[in-house]
Amino acid sequence: MPAFKLQPNRQVPQSKAGILQWLHKNLFTNFTNSAFTLIALYGLYLIVPPLANWMFFDATFAPVSNAECGRNGACWSYIIEKLDLFIYGFYPPEQIWRPQLLVALSLGLVLLAKLLKNNKVKIIAWMIAIYPIIAFLLLHGGLGLSIVATYKWGGLMLTVVIATVGIVVSFPIGILLALGRQSKMRIIRLLSVIYIEFIRGVPLITILFMASVVLPLFFADGFNVDKLLRALIGITMFQAAYIAEVVRGGLQAIPRGQYEAADAMGLSFAKKIGLVILPQALKISIPNIVGSFIALFKDTTLVLIIGLADILSMVNLTSNDELWLGRSTEGYVFVMMVLWIILYSMSRYAKKIELKYNTQQKN
């Protein structure tokens, strides 16, 4: 009796494997598809080579003067020359170690928080409480450090400061507003609704105008509020309304039984909200909260309209330098790349979180 002999696997037919097959399946399925592919390729051919030439091949990367740069390609020398302005604004050069130290410190704290095992919540809470004081002292000065007035702050540093303060301060206010909107007390509910809907109905720029032009009129005479602080007030007020709506979405997703169970356990209002409702509601709304922070980061560029020197306004300020006339395109492209990298990473992170929490909900 012949023993069973294992036959070797047959080769995949030539027409079903390899790069040709991939091309056929994905790009040239039929006539229309092929036409689209060719049109897209032609479009890429029109856009990509000139852009690449301008950005890389004809560009100047060496630190030379404007005249030596030539007009065919980008002059990245301009960015190199003005890099400190783009990052720190008019912060005194001899004090730049302070924001640098702050960045190092922040990264160190994030790392520390990741490494912590026990007492995590307590230590993080302490860090959150102390961090703003350290940050303010380092950036603004005091306690022996020389004072750097806020009008000298600028560039990416200012953008990050505005975004961070806006995020941190608006968050608790937003939660309070969301709770207010869900409250059984009619007047509180009405006030919250009016506030939220009013803010969400107008563009941020009108609120920034309000904060920069109108607000000073409502303070007692001689009581001068810093321009940056006014902008921060405006941005925080604006962001709080959006956070409130996001958190409300989370609150509405909590089943009624959770409230009733907390009441049945005899928890006080604060404990019911703080220990039972909010942890669940916030967890649901985390993806949307991150989304609204991304929106806030994009919106910080608007402060240029009320005359703060954020990274975007640095393009105008530096390209007015008569040594570097006609280089604003390079400036805009550079700022675009910086902001795009930051925002894209944030949105990837948001997507990651969303997936993570989605799977948990499905269980």
Place this chain on the structure above:
Amino acid sequence: MGKIKPDFAFFYNNKIRAILFQTFALAAIAYIFYSGYSNFSTNVEIRGIQTGFDFLSAESGFDIAEFLIDYSSNSSNLRVFYVGLINTVVVSIIGIIFASIIGLIIGVARLSNNWLIAKLAGGYVELFRNIPILLQILFWYNLILAVLPNPKNSFEFFGAIFINLRGIYLPKPIFADGFIWVILALIIGIVLRAAIKRHFANKKALTGLGTNTLAYSLLMIIGLPVLVYFSFGMPIDFDYPALKGFNFKGGSSLSPEFFALAFALSVYTATYIAEAIRTGIESVPVGQKEAALALGLTPRQSLKLIILPQALKVAIPPIINQYLNLTKNSSLATAIGYPEIMSVFAGTVLNQAGQAVEIILMTMAVYLLISLVIATILNIVNRRMNIKGTSDAGI
């Protein structure tokens, strides 16, 4: 845990607490408003700022580059308000139209079987969504001014369209008396087409025989007006732009500010619309399409009758929200000086009249009104889109 002392029981009553709390909140807000108001009135007196709305009837004293209603520097500030408002509406509507078209194309392209097309559409969304809109507006404006030639060296198309850094110049149509009949013919054509469509739809419902109405539609909507147009002796004339001195005169023109703003708003908002459309289409389970095909519907019918109604129900509310965002973002025109309400009223008029409170409040009121209108539309659409028999249609 001891018992609560009877003296304090009063404060542990939930109703009384609520009343106390709300009274306190109201008092705090009243105090903030009161102190703000009293500070305001002393500040106004010290700095000699006028209050009230008298400034609206004062002469504006400045020129505006683009206006659709009569305007000159002798016009009142109220007129400036209207000019700005109309410009806001115009740029928003143009932006909404183009954002919808681009968004629809990109959204569908992202779901294409074609690998290259899908990737390019995805790249478009990721690229333009993650750049702040203000930066995009400034970038395009800067690019337009850097690339376009001066009026003497304009790009010229057919001797009628000129593009230079002052803007795009197009022939301006001048309508003669008979033109009203052409418009009337168009309206009649649209009504007739609707009637014909309905007639054949009824016929199909009765007999099951479908009729292709494309020829009728073309005849009614295009044929009829064209016929009337020629029978009235072509009652339309064009005013061509021509170079006079340093600039073009005549014709109608679109400024680079308008172009940069409308372009940036469309490109940016299109990314969100594309995402909404993609989410909408993806939200329809594959089984729906399979079931439609199993029932014998053609792919076209299954798209029109099964897929789209369900996809649109998911996609349209976020799209309308994006229209609102686009309108609000049009206020960023103030950075490049397109004369919409924010730049011309809350900018120039505010600088001249100095009455910040009134002007900012009026501007905010405009945007609130627009938001309210769009929110109402959204509610109506939501109610109409509810598919009967689905869970959230109500019982």
